[in-house]
Amino acid sequence: MLTMNYTYRIYPNVVQQTELRSWLETCRGVYNYALRELKDWIASRKCSIDRCSLEKEYIIPADEPFPSYHRQQNNLPKAKKQFPHLGKVHSQVLQTTIRRLHDTWEVFQKRGYGFPRFKKFGQFKSFVFPQFTDNPINGFIIKLPKIGEVPIKLHRPIPNGFKVKQVRVLLRVRGTQWYVVVTIESDISVPDVPVPVHVRAIGIDLGLERFLTASDGSFQERPQFFKSMQRKLKLLQRRAARKQKGSQNWQKAQVEVARMHHRIANRRKDFHLKTAHQLCDRAQTIFAEDLNVKGLTRGMLRKDCVDAAFGQFLSLTEWVCWKRGVYFAKVNPNGTSQTCPNCLATVSKGLEVREHHCPECGYRTHRDRAAAEMVLDRGLENVVSQGLWGTETACQVGLSGVYDLDKWRGAGILNREVGKPAL
Incomplete structure (x- = not known):
C-alpha cells in the first residue's frame, strides 16, 4: 500500500x-x-497510599x-x-x-x-x-x-x-x-529502498560557502533566503511593534510579518526540491553526510545554518530519491574534510582554509569537493560491505513531478569548478 x-x-x-x-x-x-x-x-494516583495531599484531593474511585x-x-x-x-x-x-x-x-x-x-x-x-x-x-x-x-x-x-x-x-x-x-x-507496491547501482554514483557535501558540492566537481551556490529578506522583515516587525497590541492595525501588521515568513519558507523549500530533482537527474546513487542538524543550529553560525535548512534538504532529497527510484544513503560525516580522498591520509586544516592540498600524494582540489569525494568513498564502502550492489532500481509509479520535469530542467543548472557552466 x-x-x-x-x-x-x-x-x-x-x-x-x-x-x-x-x-x-x-x-x-x-x-x-x-x-x-x-x-x-x-x-489521583500520585499520592502515597497512607496519606493524602494537603493542598487538594482528587475524588476519583480507585x-x-x-x-x-x-x-x-x-x-x-x-x-x-x-x-x-x-x-x-x-x-x-x-x-x-x-x-x-x-x-x-x-x-x-x-x-x-x-x-x-x-x-x-x-x-x-x-x-x-x-x-x-x-x-x-x-x-x-x-x-x-x-x-x-x-x-x-x-x-x-x-x-x-x-x-x-x-x-x-x-x-x-x-x-x-x-x-x-x-x-x-x-495498491501499488514499491520497494522502500531501491537497489543501488554501480554507475552514476555521486557524493554531496553541504556547506555555507557553497550550499552543495558534488564529487563530480559541480556545485550549487547558497541562496540566503532569510538574510536577503531580513531588512524588509525587520521593517515590518518594527511597524508591528509600534502598534497598540490587540488593535486592528496591530493584527494587520502581524499578518504582514507572518506572510513574509511564509514566503521565505516557500522559497527555501522550492529551492530544495528543485536541487534534489537535479541531483536525481544526474545520478542513480546519492550519498550524503549524516549531519547533526541540531548541533549546527547552536553554534556561532546558527543563523546561516538555520537559513540553509540542511535537515529539510536531506529529508526532501530522501523523499525525491525514493519517488524517482534513486538510491539514497547517509554516511558518517566525521573527518570527511580532514581526510584526503586520494590516499586517505589525514590533512588537518581549519575552516579558513578553502583548498585541500595533500602533502603525501600532492592531490589538490577545493576543500568541499574533497569532502564530497570522501563521502562517496565511504558510501561505496558501506554498500559493498552490505552486499547491496545491483543493476536494478525501483520502478517509478507515475507520480506527479516525476515525468513533468521540463518546466524547471533548463533553469538553475549546477555550476562547474572547471570550464564553462553546464548547459
Missing part, C-alpha cells in the same frame, strides 16, 4: 471561514477537556479505568446531549481530535518527555476528515462534509490509480490562508 500527502490551497467564502474557525475552537475545547480528564486521573481513546470516544455522544454545539462538528472530526491527543500521549510514554499541553486560543490549527467514500475533488472544487463545496487550487492532479483516503484542513499565516493536506493511497 502506497500512501502520500498532497497539499493544496483552498479559498472558502466568509460563511465557510466562520464555520471552519468555529470547528477549530470546538475541537480545541474537546482536546483540552479530554486532556483534563487524563491529567486528573494521573494526579476502580475507575484509565480514560483511554475508546473510552473517551464513546463518551462523545453523551457530551453532545449536554453540549449541543458539539453536534455542529462532524462526528469523525471530533473522534480524530481525541485520537490526536492519545497519539501524543503514546509518544510521550515512549520517549519519556513531551507531556501533552493545553491548547490556547488560536493554537489549534487543523482538523481531519478521516474517511471518504467518494472522491471529494471534482475539477477545481473540493466537497467537505457539513462545510460544502470549496474552491481549490489544484496545481497538480491526483495520479491515476490513487484514491483520497483523508483530508486535513489547515490554517496558516495567522488565520489568513487555508490549506488542505490530501492523503492519497494506492
Whole structure:
C-alpha cells in the first residue's frame, strides 16, 4: 500500500471561514477537556497510599479505568446531549481530535518527555476528515462534509490509480490562508529502498560557502533566503511593534510579518526540491553526510545554518530519491574534510582554509569537493560491505513531478569548478 500527502490551497467564502474557525475552537475545547480528564486521573494516583495531599484531593474511585481513546470516544455522544454545539462538528472530526491527543500521549510514554499541553486560543490549527467514500475533488472544487463545496487550487492532479483516503484542513499565516493536506493511497507496491547501482554514483557535501558540492566537481551556490529578506522583515516587525497590541492595525501588521515568513519558507523549500530533482537527474546513487542538524543550529553560525535548512534538504532529497527510484544513503560525516580522498591520509586544516592540498600524494582540489569525494568513498564502502550492489532500481509509479520535469530542467543548472557552466 502506497500512501502520500498532497497539499493544496483552498479559498472558502466568509460563511465557510466562520464555520471552519468555529470547528477549530470546538475541537480545541474537546482536546483540552479530554486532556483534563487524563491529567486528573494521573494526579489521583500520585499520592502515597497512607496519606493524602494537603493542598487538594482528587475524588476519583480507585476502580475507575484509565480514560483511554475508546473510552473517551464513546463518551462523545453523551457530551453532545449536554453540549449541543458539539453536534455542529462532524462526528469523525471530533473522534480524530481525541485520537490526536492519545497519539501524543503514546509518544510521550515512549520517549519519556513531551507531556501533552493545553491548547490556547488560536493554537489549534487543523482538523481531519478521516474517511471518504467518494472522491471529494471534482475539477477545481473540493466537497467537505457539513462545510460544502470549496474552491481549490489544484496545481497538480491526483495520479491515476490513487484514491483520497483523508483530508486535513489547515490554517496558516495567522488565520489568513487555508490549506488542505490530501492523503492519497494506492495498491501499488514499491520497494522502500531501491537497489543501488554501480554507475552514476555521486557524493554531496553541504556547506555555507557553497550550499552543495558534488564529487563530480559541480556545485550549487547558497541562496540566503532569510538574510536577503531580513531588512524588509525587520521593517515590518518594527511597524508591528509600534502598534497598540490587540488593535486592528496591530493584527494587520502581524499578518504582514507572518506572510513574509511564509514566503521565505516557500522559497527555501522550492529551492530544495528543485536541487534534489537535479541531483536525481544526474545520478542513480546519492550519498550524503549524516549531519547533526541540531548541533549546527547552536553554534556561532546558527543563523546561516538555520537559513540553509540542511535537515529539510536531506529529508526532501530522501523523499525525491525514493519517488524517482534513486538510491539514497547517509554516511558518517566525521573527518570527511580532514581526510584526503586520494590516499586517505589525514590533512588537518581549519575552516579558513578553502583548498585541500595533500602533502603525501600532492592531490589538490577545493576543500568541499574533497569532502564530497570522501563521502562517496565511504558510501561505496558501506554498500559493498552490505552486499547491496545491483543493476536494478525501483520502478517509478507515475507520480506527479516525476515525468513533468521540463518546466524547471533548463533553469538553475549546477555550476562547474572547471570550464564553462553546464548547459
